[in-house]
Amino acid sequence: MESFTSVSAYTTQSHSGRYSPLPWKDYFDEERDVVIPNSGDKFHLYLAGSEGAVIFCLHGGGYSGVSFALTAGLMKHKVRVVAMDLRGHGDSETSNDVDLSIETLSNDVFNVIDELYGSSTPALVLVGHSMGGAVAVHCAAKKRLHTLTGLIVLDVVEGTALASLAFMQSFLSSRPSSFPSVEKAIEWSVKGGSLRNIDSARVSVASTLKYNEQKQCYTWLTPLEKTETHWQGWYKGLSDLFLSSPVPKILILAGTERLDRALTIGQMQGKFQMVVLRNTGHAIQEDVPDELAKIVLNFIERNCITASGVKIPAVLRAAQLRPQE
Structure with missing residues (x-):
């Protein structure tokens, strides 16, 4: 049987090379595991910030x-950030790491938030990238x-x-299967993969790799090729679900992504804000973190979102002018 070890055990020493790994602790403040009762599933979280x-x-x-x-790291002075390792990814551990159905992934998010905050859940803004965007x-x-x-x-x-799903298996198989x-x-990730920002990479x-002690090499942690049965479910009907979500929303795209009919009509009706970023690849949060952080913080400010919810300026002014009893 092949033996695998966490990559973190091999990346703790100091490095100075152009492609050497950097610690997440320079950006997040802490990490935490959340165990879901009656399942044993453990989800790994990274947290930053203390207010908002x-x-x-x-x-x-x-x-x-x-x-x-x-x-x-760019937002934590104004908001709290929680980044979750989804099932089958990062340091999360579940009884079925290849069950990436949209229902299972969504329920995982609900369960983690319930365990993390209980009945005192602060105001939340969901930010999701690609598959995670579908989950969000x-x-x-719901x-x-x-x-x-x-x-x-x-x-x-x-x-x-x-x-794009028709080409997903060929894309996955075209990646190097291991690294020394x-x-x-x-x-490879910045020269031939999907990332453009060396610092983020x-x-x-x-965190996307595992170490094979027997073969003495690094391989991909998540076997996405084994989850194909769930891919259609991530995206089918996504446009209508996005438009029906009863909260302020932004769709941020890399390049000139083409909207479908439902989204085009929804944008014309002002149902959501769309932002197109030109100097980024697919992984927006990695390639242009400064631009994304600015958009998110502006979204928070514009919609008057605080830890306790949305504060409407007109209501606040009325309350301040009301005579004290």
Whole structure:
């Protein structure tokens, strides 16, 4: 049997090379495990900040919560950031790591938030990238998060996503299956993979790998090729669900992503804000963390979102002018 060890055990020493790994602790403040009762499933979280609304981040397939590290570091002075390792990713451990059905992933998010906050859940803004964007949309549409105040989706549109699934297996098989070092994996990720920001890759790539002690090499942690049965479910019907979510929302796209009919009409009707970023690849939160952080913080300010919910200025002024009894 092949033996695997956490990559973190091999990346604790100091490095100075161009592609050497960097610690997530430079951006997040702490890590935490949340165990779901009656299941034994354990989900790993990265947290930053101590005040304000909670920006709850969901990564894409094959990434991890650490992909939001640089963005979190830029936002934590004004909000709290929680980045979750989804099932089968990062340091989360579940009884079935390949059950990436949209229902299971959505329920995982609900369970983690329940365990993390109980009956005192602060105002939440869901931010999801790619597969995580689909999970965020499904969670918002179910209306189970009573303190949800915003939804931000990164680079996923139903039509384009569904069309791209036909090429997903060939893309996965075209990736290198192993690397002799974490440094080589980071180098490939920015030269031949999906990342463009070396600084972010140096923080995040290690969390997507596992070490094979028998073969003495690093391989991909998440076997996405074994989860194909769930891919259609991530994106089918996503546009209508996004538009039906009863909170302020932003769709942030990389390049000139084409909207489908439902989203085009919804945008014309002012049902959501769309932002197109030109100088980024698919992993917006990694490639341009400064731009994403600015958009999120502006969204928080514009919608008057605080830890306790949405504060409407007119109501506040009326309360301040009301005579004291």
